[in-house]
Structure formats: structure tokens, C-alpha cells
Amino acid sequence: MGSESGSGVLYIVATPIGNLEDITTRAEKVLASVDFIAAEDTRHSGRLLQSLVIRKPLVALHDHNERDRAGSVLDRVAAGETMALISDAGTPLISDPGYVLVRQARERGIRVVPVPGASALTAALSVAGLPTDRFTFIGFLPAKRSGRQSALSSLEQESATLVFYESPHRIIDMVQDVVAVLGAEREMAITRELTKTFESFYGGTAQQVLEQLESDANATKGEFVVMVQGAVPRAEALPGIDVDKLLALLCAELPVKKAARIGAELTGFSRNELYQRALALKGE
Structure with a gap:
């Protein structure tokens, strides 16, 4: 494993989001080399490891227990063990558990190594x-x-x-x-x-x-x-538009909410802002 064979390392390992062939060679090597693996769902991850013919102790680490368990698993890493964190699919921490663990590892000076791969x-x-x-x-x-x-x-x-x-x-x-x-x-x-x-x-x-x-x-x-798709920046709004006149014309034919929505698409201004302006114009 070269530089990855040292002790006291936390690996953040991406796993396939569906197709098992998307596992990387490096991820397989890391998972096969660590002392233990923390997984979001040990049953789900157990099936992945079985398909890879990898047998390692699994520790459950998920949203409901991460704050309580992070310290104890990091104690093991600080004592010299190597650990991999995986989620149910894809890259850990991306809408998945792991933030508390990595944060605490950084605070304790533990080496954290990313093993990139699949991400939805x-x-x-x-x-x-x-x-x-x-x-x-x-x-x-x-x-x-x-x-x-x-x-x-x-x-x-x-x-x-x-x-x-x-x-x-x-x-x-x-x-x-x-x-x-x-x-x-x-x-x-x-x-x-x-x-x-x-x-x-x-x-x-x-x-x-x-x-x-x-x-x-x-x-x-x-x-x-x-x-x-993001909103059209105001600087790119169609030039020369009289917003009040446009809203007045739209409101003459459409409900205020729909007029504001169409006005927003044409001008780049906020729909809510135009809605309030249209209400004021109708009041006048």
C-alpha cells in the first residue's frame, strides 16, 4: 500500500452507487488492508464486502449514533489501528454520515485520507x-x-x-x-x-x-x-423593459400570481418582488 500502510489512519472510501463494477482498485485494496470498517448500514455494506471477498470487522456508524460512537472508534485509530469509513452508496459525508467523525479526527491530529470514487x-x-x-x-x-x-x-x-x-x-x-x-x-x-x-x-x-x-x-x-438551472442574473435581464407597464399588461389578462411568475421569467427580477409590486399597482 506504499504510503497508505502506516498506522493510525482514517480512510474515507467511496463505494459504488449501484453498479458494483464502479468500485476502484484502490478502494478494494484499502478495504482489504484496514483493521476495521465503519459503515452506515452494516448489513448493506456486508453484502458489498462479501461480493469483494473482503472479511473485516464492521462497526455501525450512522446519523443516530455518530456523536456517541465517534470518540471510541477514533481512540482505536489513535492507538494505531487503521479504519475505513463507507456509506451505503457513493462518497461518505455527501448527504451521508461522517462529518462528526472527520471533524473530531482532524481535531485530534489523526490522518484522514480520501479514497475517491463514485458520487451520485x-x-x-x-x-x-x-x-x-x-x-x-x-x-x-x-x-x-x-x-x-x-x-x-x-x-x-x-x-x-x-x-x-x-x-x-x-x-x-x-x-x-x-x-x-x-x-x-x-x-x-x-x-x-x-x-x-x-x-x-x-x-x-x-x-x-x-x-x-x-x-x-x-x-x-x-x-x-x-x-x-440557476436564475438569469439581473444584469442579463432583457434591456429597456418598463416593469410596471409589463405587470399592468399581464395583470389585465392574468391572475396576479401568474403575472408575477411570467414577469420574473422575462425580467430576471424576483417573482415575490414582482408579486408585491403587482398588488401595489392593482391597488393604485
């Missing part, structure tokens, strides 16, 4: 067809609709591509909220079950993606990465 985040971005020069990873949005819409509203003017993870039982509700808050014409892409047998891709405007999901009987199964 970067895999999805690579095929989305959306800008990737800048992106903001949000992870999971709040489970309740009010919290989810509030979080999306706070991101309305973010110009970087937005990336979320979402669960199958909330995916349609989430896209409905994207349509309602960010606009039906905002471009987005969704990957489902990346690298697995039923890998799927949905893309287009938010409204088109919603329709694709609603017409797909399998769309509420599996694991999802949701990517939404």
Missing part, C-alpha cells in the same frame, strides 16, 4: 446538460411542503445550477413546488437509479419534467438527483 452528485451533473461551471449542492429539502417552498424561494435568485437529492415518495411533490416557486419554464433535469438496471433520465422545463414523472409508472421508485 457528480455523475448526475455530468449528464444533465445544465451549466456545471458553478453549482450549489443543497441535498435534501424539508419534508413538509411549506418548508420546501420556503427553501426554494430563498434560492430563487441563485444563478448557479441547483442540485438536490430527493426520496421517491416526495419527488412529484418537489417538482410541483419547483413549478410553483421557481416557475414552469425553469429548466431542470432529474436522474433516477443512476448506474442501476432501471436508470432513467427526465429533462426539459419544470412543467415538462413534472408531466414526464406523472406519466411514468416507475417514477416514484428509486433514488433521485434533481438539478435545476
Whole structure:
């Protein structure tokens, strides 16, 4: 293992997100060489290790016990043992446990070594067809609709591509909220079950993606990465637009909320800001 054969090391090891052939040669070597492995779900990870013909002691380390258990496993590393941290799939700490462990390891001066590999985040971005020069990873949005819409509203003017993870039982509700808050014409892409047998891709405007999901009987199964194109910066808004005049024309034909949404798409201004302005104009 060269420089990786020393004692007292914590390895952060990425594992496949679906296709087992995505395991790296280095990851296999590290997992086979360490004294013990901390896993989010020991039963799930046990099957992975069995497929790799690797037999190592497993310690459960997940959201519910990480704060209590981090100290004791790091005591073993500080005493000279080598340890690998893996999650159920992909790269640990990316919407998975491990932050407390790594933070404490750094504070104690323990060497922490990344062993890179699969990540649903970067895999999805690579095929989305959306800008990737800048992106903001949000992870999971709040489970309740009010919290989810509030979080999306706070991101309305973010110009970087937005990336979320979402669960199958909330995916349609989430896209409905994207349509309602960010606009039906905002471009987005969704990957489902990346690298697995039923890998799927949905893309287009938010409204088109919603329709694709609603017409797909399998769309509420599996694991999802949701990517939404960032807002057009205000500096790129169409020049020479009289916003008040535009809102007045739209409000003459449409409900205020819809007028504000269309106005936001045309000007780059905040939908909420235009909504309040439209209400003021109607009041006048």
C-alpha cells in the first residue's frame, strides 16, 4: 500500500452507487488492508464486502449514533489501528454520515485520507446538460411542503445550477413546488437509479419534467438527483423593459400570481418582488 500502510489512519472510501463494477482498485485494496470498517448500514455494506471477498470487522456508524460512537472508534485509530469509513452508496459525508467523525479526527491530529470514487452528485451533473461551471449542492429539502417552498424561494435568485437529492415518495411533490416557486419554464433535469438496471433520465422545463414523472409508472421508485438551472442574473435581464407597464399588461389578462411568475421569467427580477409590486399597482 506504499504510503497508505502506516498506522493510525482514517480512510474515507467511496463505494459504488449501484453498479458494483464502479468500485476502484484502490478502494478494494484499502478495504482489504484496514483493521476495521465503519459503515452506515452494516448489513448493506456486508453484502458489498462479501461480493469483494473482503472479511473485516464492521462497526455501525450512522446519523443516530455518530456523536456517541465517534470518540471510541477514533481512540482505536489513535492507538494505531487503521479504519475505513463507507456509506451505503457513493462518497461518505455527501448527504451521508461522517462529518462528526472527520471533524473530531482532524481535531485530534489523526490522518484522514480520501479514497475517491463514485458520487451520485457528480455523475448526475455530468449528464444533465445544465451549466456545471458553478453549482450549489443543497441535498435534501424539508419534508413538509411549506418548508420546501420556503427553501426554494430563498434560492430563487441563485444563478448557479441547483442540485438536490430527493426520496421517491416526495419527488412529484418537489417538482410541483419547483413549478410553483421557481416557475414552469425553469429548466431542470432529474436522474433516477443512476448506474442501476432501471436508470432513467427526465429533462426539459419544470412543467415538462413534472408531466414526464406523472406519466411514468416507475417514477416514484428509486433514488433521485434533481438539478435545476440557476436564475438569469439581473444584469442579463432583457434591456429597456418598463416593469410596471409589463405587470399592468399581464395583470389585465392574468391572475396576479401568474403575472408575477411570467414577469420574473422575462425580467430576471424576483417573482415575490414582482408579486408585491403587482398588488401595489392593482391597488393604485
